Amino acid sequence: MSAMGRPDDRQTVFTRVEGGWIAFVLPYLVAAAWFWLLPTHHALGTSLAIMVLFALSVEVVLGFGGINTLGQAVVFGGGAYAAGLAAIHLGFTDPFAMLAAGAAGGAAIALLTGALVLRGGELTVLAMTLVAAAIFYELTNTFSSITGGFDGLRGIRVQPVFGLFRFDLWQSTAFVFCTGVVLVCHLLVRILVTSPFGVMMRGLRANPGRMAAFGAPVMARLLLVYTVGGALGGLAGALQTITTRYVSGEVFAFHVSATVVVVMILGGFGRIYGAFMGAAAYVVFQDYFAKLAPQYWFFWLGLLLVVVVIAAPGGLVGLIDMARARLGRLRR
Amino acid sequence: MTAAAPLLRVRGLSKSFGALRVSRELDLDIFPGERLALIGPNGAGKTTFVNLLTGVLPPSAGSIELEGREITRLGQDRRVRAGIGRTFQITSLFRDMTVFENVWLAVAERRGLALRFWRPAAGERDARAEVEGILAILGLDEVAAVMLGHLPYGRQRLVELAVALALRPKLLLLDEPAAGIPEQETALVLRGLERLPAEMAVLMIDHDMELVFRFARRIVVLVEGAIFRIGTPEEIAADPEVRRLYLGE
Numbered sequence: 001m002s003a004m005g006r007p008d009d010r011q012t013v014f015t016r017v018e019g020g021w022i023a024f025v026l027p028y029l030v031a032a033a034w035f036w037l038l039p040t041h042h043a044l045g046t047s048l049a050i051m052v053l054f055a056l057s058v059e060v061v062l063g064f065g066g067i068n069t070l071g072q073a074v075v076f077g078g079g080a081y082a083a084g085l086a087a088i089h090l091g092f093t094d095p096f097a098m099l100a101a102g103a104a105g106g107a108a109i110a111l112l113t114g115a116l117v118l119r120g121g122e123l124t125v126l127a128m129t130l131v132a133a134a135i136f137y138e139l140t141n142t143f144s145s146i147t148g149g150f151d152g153l154r155g156i157r158v159q160p161v162f163g164l165f166r167f168d169l170w171q172s173t174a175f176v177f178c179t180g181v182v183l184v185c186h187l188l189v190r191i192l193v194t195s196p197f198g199v200m201m202r203g204l205r206a207n208p209g210r211m212a213a214f215g216a217p218v219m220a221r222l223l224l225v226y227t228v229g230g231a232l233g234g235l236a237g238a239l240q241t242i243t244t245r246y247v248s249g250e251v252f253a254f255h256v257s258a259t260v261v262v263v264m265i266l267g268g269f270g271r272i273y274g275a276f277m278g279a280a281a282y283v284v285f286q287d288y289f290a291k292l293a294p295q296y297w298f299f300w301l302g303l304l305l306v307v308v309v310i311a312a313p314g315g316l317v318g319l320i321d322m323a324r325a326r327l328g329r330l331r332r
Numbered sequence: 333m334t335a336a337a338p339l340l341r342v343r344g345l346s347k348s349f350g351a352l353r354v355s356r357e358l359d360l361d362i363f364p365g366e367r368l369a370l371i372g373p374n375g376a377g378k379t380t381f382v383n384l385l386t387g388v389l390p391p392s393a394g395s396i397e398l399e400g401r402e403i404t405r406l407g408q409d410r411r412v413r414a415g416i417g418r419t420f421q422i423t424s425l426f427r428d429m430t431v432f433e434n435v436w437l438a439v440a441e442r443r444g445l446a447l448r449f450w451r452p453a454a455g456e457r458d459a460r461a462e463v464e465g466i467l468a469i470l471g472l473d474e475v476a477a478v479m480l481g482h483l484p485y486g487r488q489r490l491v492e493l494a495v496a497l498a499l500r501p502k503l504l505l506l507d508e509p510a511a512g513i514p515e516q517e518t519a520l521v522l523r524g525l526e527r528l529p530a531e532m533a534v535l536m537i538d539h540d541m542e543l544v545f546r547f548a549r550r551i552v553v554l555v556e557g558a559i560f561r562i563g564t565p566e567e568i569a570a571d572p573e574v575r576r577l578y579l580g581e
């Protein structure tokens with residue numbers, strides 16, 4: 001009987017890119033425990049959830065699509081401004097309407113910039129994504145009557161979630177709201193990466209030239225992947241605006257893009273849970289060391305990065321894979 | 333040769349890189365179902381010709397028609413969709429994907445499934461059945477779940493062939509399908525070639541004369557970028573000029 005003939009083997013013909021449903025619900029069990037056990041750390045949990053979503057957007061673009069980006073702040077900032085502008089100038093103060101504006105803003109900016117930056121080679125794309133973020137940073141200053149300029153957009157009003165749950169000072173509502181958005185996006189990304197589109201994305205990452213020989217319009221596909229990642233990044237930006245009720249040109253700054261790349265290096269590229277683990281490691285590490293050594297915490301972050309790159313090139317997810325493999329060998 | 337309309341019609345096809353002329357006014361007709369081989373010494377411009385046909389390189393002059401339709405300026409992906417498939421001299425498939433996934437990607441592209449994002453790839457039953465069929469034809473069904481990079485090179489070349497089949501091209505260009513394969517694995521490729529659909533036109537480039545003469549019904553000899561001779565294997569084998577220039581006699 002052929003290998004494909006056995007029902008058990010039918011699943012293995014597709015590379016497993018994700019963990020099971022236990023792995024899926026684990027982050028939300030942790031979030032629930034965090035909510036009940038760490039009531040004074042809901043603001044930190046909110047930051048973590050936003051970072052996870054932002055990292056998921058990079059995961060789609062870089063980890064799965066193979067598009068080198070150092071300017072993902074452009075979609076994060078685009079989403080943040082779209083949500084803020086929609087609230088101030090159009091009166092869209094419902095958090096879900098602001099989310100929709102953020103996703104549309106991030107996707108539109110990704111489509112616009114991607115059509116230009118994706119035409120280059122790998123290093124050119126890297127540099128162009130950086131430039132695109134810098135241009136948008138300057139645009140926020142140039143069109144200060146709309147964007148608030150250096151002072152940013154202030155006085156953003158946000159309605160309670162479902163008209164019931166107000167965004168409070170302790171960010172408890174924000175924490176739950178952001179975690180809920182992450183859960184929905186996580187589910188969508190999970191569906192995406194196991195779909196035909198996801199298999200195609202892995203092909204694009206591995207060898208775009210070969211995908212062209214399969215008849216795939218590579219440029220259009222890369223643009224689509226970049227736009228999907230842009231929508232997710234825009235959602236993360238919108239969450240930032242909704243939870244802080246403020247947005248300034250800083251959302252387009254280089255350190256925003258650099259931070260999320262650091263998160264992905266910590267967590268591991270090409271795996272959804274790299275975004276979760278990298279964001280958790282970064283946010284918790286930053287919180288702890290910024291309190292311990294406010295002036296030198298970047299040193300400790302650098303040290304952590306060096307250790308991860310040397311000891312676990314696949315990031316924290318890679319480390320877990322290694323541990324599981326070793327455990328499997330021991331059992332045998 | 334035949335009264336049928338040519339599948340592919342190449343006229344005056346030339347390619348220059350600066351002063352270097354690598355293809356010189358090539359005229360060639362390829363007919364449906366034909367088994368054709370392109371031979372020539374190293375540097376004769378064989379791979380360049382394939383790259384011109386597939387749109388990897390733009391020609392400096394000349395025209396290419398597929399089924400009477402001008403395709404000279406079409407990009408690589410649109411030529412694939414028009415019906416020109418190829419294998420590569422050096423395997424460039426996806427090493428970190430399974431054999432099944434490699435072939436599945438080609439099937440998904442041809443069937444227009446690649447943009448579906450709302451259901452698992454494993455749920456596309458028709459595509460799955462088609463991939464299983466192709467793998468069975470080439471004897472690759474036993475290694476369907478194996479990562480391509482873990483396969484011996486000869487098997488990887490077979491996967492190249494499987495992918496080309498999955499695209500269901502009207503014209504298949506085989507760029508040295510047996511290159512780099514140990515002798516004991518060449519039989520695998522030969523068996524794969526024998527199983528290619530009869531209606532598919534195939535143009536093979538190879539240095540292995542035994543393979544070429546066994547496979548082709550017509551042979552084109554390319555020398556310094558120009559067509560030197562076209563004939564049946566018997567005519568080419570008997571041509572003293574070809575024997576002197578290429579076969580080294």
